[in-house]
Amino acid sequence: MRVHIATDHAAFDLKEYLKKELIALGHDVVDHGAHAFDANDDYPDYILPAAEAVAAEPGSLGIVLGGSGNGEQIAANKVKGVRAGLAYNSVMARLAREHNDATVLALGGRMQSLEDALHMARVFLETPFSGDPRHARRIQKLAAYEAKHNQ
Secondary structure, eight states, X not given: OEEEEEEOGGGHHHHHHHHHHHHHTTOEEEEXXXXXXXXXXXXXXXXXXXXXXXXXXXXXXXXXXXXXXXXXHHXXXXXXXXXXXXXXXXXXXXXXXXXXXXXXXXXXXXXXXXXXXXXXXXXXXXXXXXXXXXXXXXXXXXXXXXXXXXX
């Protein structure tokens, strides 16, 4: 699977770890930066291009990282066609895909261990959307709102 990944300085080490581990698992990982640690960089510079790449490539997924993951989730959700979910545990990661058909996972680099973050990323990438009619109906309502109000 193609996985677009991005972070600012706050989760640089986590991005490098996840990138290495996901490639070892056979994923095609596209790194949207940061490509070097810079304590003064800004997450939108990396998160928005990663989210745009997910939106432009159906079937791909994204992982955006920051200190808490909150700002990164907000940024990714500004991109039309993206549904980003923030997770602090594997249940939230699974439900983001299963119930919300999220295309981007936001994780906080300061919120869990590297190993726990990898587990959440794997759960997210391996979980399909359930297709349950009630969840599909809700997603369609969000898509209709987005189409009407974000022209």
